[in-house]
Amino acid sequence: MTEAITLDHVLKLAEQLSTLDKVRLIERVAPQLEREIQAAGDRPRRSLRGLWKDVDLSAEDIAAVRREMWANFPREDV
Numbered sequence: 001m002t003e004a005i006t007l008d009h010v011l012k013l014a015e016q017l018s019t020l021d022k023v024r025l026i027e028r029v030a031p032q033l034e035r036e037i038q039a040a041g042d043r044p045r046r047s048l049r050g051l052w053k054d055v056d057l058s059a060e061d062i063a064a065v066r067r068e069m070w071a072n073f074p075r076e077d078v
Contacts, residue, residue, distance in 0.1 A: 014022060 014025060017025065
């Protein structure tokens, strides 16, 4: 059975390469990464419209939170 290849294992192998071979490795891997990033970026974005539709906040809730936030302002220890 084949052992799974991990990032740490690949990094240890890459450290053993010469500088020129490291550059060649990057040149081979970079185009594949670019294609994968472009493919991932082509997905449609999820709309944020209606994100808060199920949240029930009243003006009094907001006012209470504001009072709580500003209760200790300005602080003497800062």
